[in-house]
Amino acid sequence: ERERERERMAKSPEEEHPHKAFGWAARDTSGILSPFNFSRRENGDDDVTLKVLYCGVCHSDLHFLRNDWGFTKYPVVPGHEIVGVVTKIGENVKKFKVGDRVGVGVIVGSCKTCEACQQDLESYCTKRIFTYGSTYHDGTTTYGGYSDVVVADQRYVLRFPDNLPSDSGAPLLCAGITVYSAMKYYGMTEPGKHLGVVGLGGLGHVAVKFGKAFGLKVIVISTSPKKEAEAIGKLGAHSFLVSTDPEKMKAAQGTMDYIIDTVAAVHPLTPLLGLIKMNGKLISVGLPDKPLELSMFSLCIGRKLIGGSDFGGIKETQEMLDFCAKHNITSDIELIRMDCINTAMERLAKSDVRYRFVIDVANSLSQ
Amino acid sequence: MDVKSPEEEHPVKTFGWAARDSSGVLSPFKFSRRATGDDDVRFKVLYCGICHTDLHFIKNEWGFSTYPLVPGHEIVGVVTEVGCKVAKFKVGDKVGVGCLVGSCGSCEGCSEDLENYCPKMILTYATTYHDGTTTYGGYSNEMVVSEHFAIRFPENLPLDGGAPLLCAGVTVYSPMKYYGLNKPGLHLGVVGLGGLGHVAVKFAKAFGAKVTVISTSASKKDEAINHLGADSFLVSRDPDQMQAAAGTMHGILDTVSAAHPIMPLINLLKFHGKLITIGAPEKPTELQVFPLIMGRKMVAGSSIGGMKETQEMIDFAAKHNITADIEVIPVDYVNTAMERLQKGDVRYRFVIDIGKSLTAA
Numbered sequence: 001e002r003e004r005e006r007e008r009m010a011k012s013p014e015e016e017h018p019h020k021a022f023g024w025a026a027r028d029t030s031g032i033l034s035p036f037n038f039s040r041r042e043n044g045d046d047d048v049t050l051k052v053l054y055c056g057v058c059h060s061d062l063h064f065l066r067n068d069w070g071f072t073k074y075p076v077v078p079g080h081e082i083v084g085v086v087t088k089i090g091e092n093v094k095k096f097k098v099g100d101r102v103g104v105g106v107i108v109g110s111c112k113t114c115e116a117c118q119q120d121l122e123s124y125c126t127k128r129i130f131t132y133g134s135t136y137h138d139g140t141t142t143y144g145g146y147s148d149v150v151v152a153d154q155r156y157v158l159r160f161p162d163n164l165p166s167d168s169g170a171p172l173l174c175a176g177i178t179v180y181s182a183m184k185y186y187g188m189t190e191p192g193k194h195l196g197v198v199g200l201g202g203l204g205h206v207a208v209k210f211g212k213a214f215g216l217k218v219i220v221i222s223t224s225p226k227k228e229a230e231a232i233g234k235l236g237a238h239s240f241l242v243s244t245d246p247e248k249m250k251a252a253q254g255t256m257d258y259i260i261d262t263v264a265a266v267h268p269l270t271p272l273l274g275l276i277k278m279n280g281k282l283i284s285v286g287l288p289d290k291p292l293e294l295s296m297f298s299l300c301i302g303r304k305l306i307g308g309s310d311f312g313g314i315k316e317t318q319e320m321l322d323f324c325a326k327h328n329i330t331s332d333i334e335l336i337r338m339d340c341i342n343t344a345m346e347r348l349a350k351s352d353v354r355y356r357f358v359i360d361v362a363n364s365l366s367q
Numbered sequence: 368m369d370v371k372s373p374e375e376e377h378p379v380k381t382f383g384w385a386a387r388d389s390s391g392v393l394s395p396f397k398f399s400r401r402a403t404g405d406d407d408v409r410f411k412v413l414y415c416g417i418c419h420t421d422l423h424f425i426k427n428e429w430g431f432s433t434y435p436l437v438p439g440h441e442i443v444g445v446v447t448e449v450g451c452k453v454a455k456f457k458v459g460d461k462v463g464v465g466c467l468v469g470s471c472g473s474c475e476g477c478s479e480d481l482e483n484y485c486p487k488m489i490l491t492y493a494t495t496y497h498d499g500t501t502t503y504g505g506y507s508n509e510m511v512v513s514e515h516f517a518i519r520f521p522e523n524l525p526l527d528g529g530a531p532l533l534c535a536g537v538t539v540y541s542p543m544k545y546y547g548l549n550k551p552g553l554h555l556g557v558v559g560l561g562g563l564g565h566v567a568v569k570f571a572k573a574f575g576a577k578v579t580v581i582s583t584s585a586s587k588k589d590e591a592i593n594h595l596g597a598d599s600f601l602v603s604r605d606p607d608q609m610q611a612a613a614g615t616m617h618g619i620l621d622t623v624s625a626a627h628p629i630m631p632l633i634n635l636l637k638f639h640g641k642l643i644t645i646g647a648p649e650k651p652t653e654l655q656v657f658p659l660i661m662g663r664k665m666v667a668g669s670s671i672g673g674m675k676e677t678q679e680m681i682d683f684a685a686k687h688n689i690t691a692d693i694e695v696i697p698v699d700y701v702n703t704a705m706e707r708l709q710k711g712d713v714r715y716r717f718v719i720d721i722g723k724s725l726t727a728a
Contacts, residue, residue: 116638124638124663185663254486269654278476278484284656291653296621296629299668300647302484303545306666308659 013038013075016140022365023147024338025075031065033341036075038143040151048096048157049088050104052365055145056081056171056331057341057357059202059264060287062348064133068289072133079145079359080106080131081173083166093154101166103158103321104150105173106131106311108142112155120315122156123181146341148365158318161325168330171202171356172321174311175331179207179260180320181312182283183214188258191215196241196259196275200227203262203285205332205355208235213327219256221272230354234332243271254278254302262286269306270295278302285309331356337364373398373435376500382727383507384698385435391425393701396435398503400511408456408517409448413722415505416441416531416691417701419562419624420466422708424493429649433493439505440466440491441718443520443530453514461520463681465533466491466671468502468516480675482516483541506698508725518678521685528690531562531716532681534671535691539567539620540680541672542643543574548618551575556619556635558603560587560595563622563645565715566691568595571620573687579616581632590714594692603631614662616640626650629666633658642666691716697724 014020017039025036043049061078063069082104086096096102109129110117116124129136131152132144144150160169183189195216197207204220208231211218220231221241228240241252249271256275264286270293272282284306299305312320324330332355336344344357359365374380377399385396403409421438423429442464446456456462469489470477476484489496492504518533520526543549548571555576557567564580568591571578579599580591588600601608609631616635624646630653632642640662647668658664672680684690692715696704704717719725 124661270651278481284659286656287660288656291655293651294629294654294666295649295651296644296666296668297647297649299644299666300670301668303542303669304667306654306659307664308656308661309663310660 015039017041019149021143021147021149023077023143024341025077025143026065027075029067031062031345033065033146033345036077038077040149041138041140043088043090043151045090045092046153046155047090047151048086048093048102048154049149049151050084050102051087052082052084052145052148052150052361054083054167054170055079055359055361056174057344057348057359058171058174059348060174062345063287063289065345073141076133077143077146078132079147080104081170081175082131082145082150083160083170083173084150090154095154095159096157101160103160103170103173104131104145104152104156105158105177105317108152108156109137121313123311123313145361146338146359148361156314158314158321161321164321164325165330167335167358167360168333169321169324170358171331171333172206172324172329173317175202175206175356176324177312177317177320178285178310179203179210180323181316182260182285182309183210184316185309186258186281186283186307188260188281188283189214189216190257192217193257194219194255196221196256197237198222198243198259198261198272199263199286200231200355201262201351202331202356205235207260207262208237209329212236213323213329221259221275249275256280258283260285264288266290266292268293270298273298273304276302276304280304282306283309333358335360339364375399377401381507381509383437383503383725384701385437386425387435389427389432391422391705393425393506393705396437398437400509401498403448403450403511405450405452406514407450407511408446408453408462408514409509409511410444410446410462411509411722412442412444412505412507414443414527414530415439415719415721416534416693417704417708417717417719418531418534419708420534422705425705433501436493437503437506438492439507440464441530441533441535442491442505442510443526443533444510447509450514455514455519456517461522461526463518463520463530463533464491464505464510464512464516465518465537465677467674468512469497481673483671483673505721506701506719508721516674518674518681521682524681524685525690527695527718527720528693529681529684530718531691531693532566532684532689533677535562535566535716536570536684536689537672537677537680538645538669539563539570540683541676542645542667542669543570543620544676545669546618546641546643546667548576548620548641548643549574553577553617554579554615556581556616556632557597558582558619558621558632559623559646560591560715561622561711562691562716565595566689567620567622568597569689572596573683573689579612581619581635609635614638618643620645622646624648626652628652630655630658633664633666636662636664638662640664644668645670693718695720699724
């Protein structure tokens with residue numbers, strides 16, 4: 001009887017909220033996206049409604065669409081690198097006004113009371129609510145930025161600095177903060193030090209830019225020699241190391257103060273540890289879904305550490321955006337139409353993008 | 368080239384016990400030590416602790432042992448002669464020597480008092496010294512060491528119970544300080560209750576931490592709590608106990624050298640927690656990166672300690688009455704001791720009473 005009651009009460013995505021919304025969603029583990037009608041909640045006292053202009057395509061979107069991590073519930077509307085314009089604000093909202101350019105990143109909610117939330121590290125709250133694929137406080141599923149409109153609690157909305165472009169700035173809301181937060185927490189910001197960046201993708205290319213802005217000497221470490229010209233000529237890295245070349249790797253032993261590892265694929269850690277100097281740090285921000293092999297012995301020789309870092313809290317995300325505006329740091333992007341998203345996903349799976357796709361939502365998303 | 372035998376290569380005759388091959392069996396060995404140089408301290412050895420590293424070395428488990436091998440790097444003795452430039456020691460002083468007897472003196476490690484991270488560091492035994500000869504360790508009647516690598520042994524610290532601190536003590540003290548795990552009020556885990564582990568518990572309590580011992584065997588619980596003063600005990604093979612303790616520890620000192628999974632230990636860490644390995648298992652282990660990322664946790668290593676912090680550690684131990692729990696043995700028991708050590712059958716360090724039991728062959 002209760003089951004039947006619940007079935008009667010459960011509303012479709014289109015009906016569960018009062019305001020019609022439109023986006024693209026995946027319905028199953030093929031991850032193929034297609035037009036999707038749903039709805040957004042009423043703008044509450046603490047909420048901000050924004051018309052979406054651009055949304056970055058993060059590799060996490062791809063993992064989630066294909067249920068690579070095992071906890072995806074369909075339909076999924078991905079997108080957590082969202083830039084838009086405010087169209088409505090709740091009574092308690094003082095930080096934003098209609099017409100402001102704002103961003104929404106990886107989370108739209110958290111518990112607000114735990115140790116992490118108290119330290120402005122909502123990203124680490126064990127009850128954090130992701131911008132898509134999570135259950136919101138009202139029991140409904142969150143839908144992300146591959147859509148025309150987003151409603152978010154002001155606490156999780158970022159002010160987009162005036163001189164930061166909306167399209168190439170959008171990926172900073174995930175890729176940017178993930179790298180920035182890791183580098184700040186682990187003290188990888190001392191000018192003159194050597195930073196190795198493993199992987200030259202969405203995260204990696206942003207790491208090179210932050211590294212240079214912090215005054216570090218940046219060495220890109222990659223399995224593909226073809227990326228060298230770009231790494232040095234376009235991104236301004238100091239040098240390039242092919243990790244599959246044993247002689248070059250040997251010559252580079254003990255030369256780096258820090259390494260930021262952005263690679264999600266399974267790869268050996270011990271050779272990377274060999275590149276690090278005494279007291280050096282290897283920080284992992286990529287999300288390999290399978291275990292990596294680690295030699296504990298190699299951590300002892302040289303007192304080295306391996307740390308993990310997730311994306312950052314809201315306060316730090318704002319700080320990062322302001323830093324990027326000041327240092328003219330944006331992502332290198334390929335702007336695409338919404339209806340090209342499936343092709344983009346296939347190309348992303350092969351790392352065939354320099355270095356982030358960004359969906360021109362406002363100009364290409366139509367019913 | 369005129370290659371001299373160990374007995375002839377130096378002017379002062381000395382004797383000890385050495386392993387001749389990777390069987391690791393030790394037996395009496397005659398060799399020689401250099402004359403006391405201007406910067407050297409010469410001392411009669413009274414006690415020498417048996418470190419598990421000695422066992423690894425005599426059996427060539429790490430692949431770089433050279434024979435004959437006189438182990439021993441937890442050495443305590445009394446000064447018999449000092450060179451003319453020696454300022455910190457005089458005849459009759461108690462002195463200790465740990466894992467190092469030399470380093471380059473100019474690299475980044477050396478200039479930060481971290482001789483233990485010098486790429487050219489010279490170990491107390493089985494390494495080549497500046498003069499091209501092999502270093503021989505503390506299972507011997509006397510030693511000569513450069514003043515920089517000699518530790519002033521505090522008056523109130525027992526020589527026998529204090530000797531193991533010269534390796535085990537600093538190996539634990541150094542990372543606890545470096546990684547900020549020496550602040551009062553933290554909850555620390557100690558994995559493994561052997562030579563390193565039991566000393567880790569004592570230092571952690573002296574730092575004001577709440578200590579949980581994590582072990583594969585429940586049989587060590589009584590000792591851990593009632594004898595060593597640990598606050599609680601976790602059996603790592605019991606998934607329920609481990610899950611109940613998830614996310615409760617600021618730091619964990621992992622002293623185990625045998626291969627073992629680290630993910631269950633990472634799960635015990637709080638947000639920002641640190642897993643520090645000092646057991647240095649040489650077989651690779653599996654690391655899942657997700658949990659490190661989600662809790663901004665870290666895994667790090669550490670190896671012995673520099674000279675300055677070894678002195679600091681021994682002074683701290685004297686102040687807080689920290690000594691190792693030992694079983695004193697005569698030198699001719701050493702092979703049996705090694706067999707027992709292999710099986711973890713010691714509470715918790717053997718110490719050889721060199722002064723009373725080592726006589727010339």
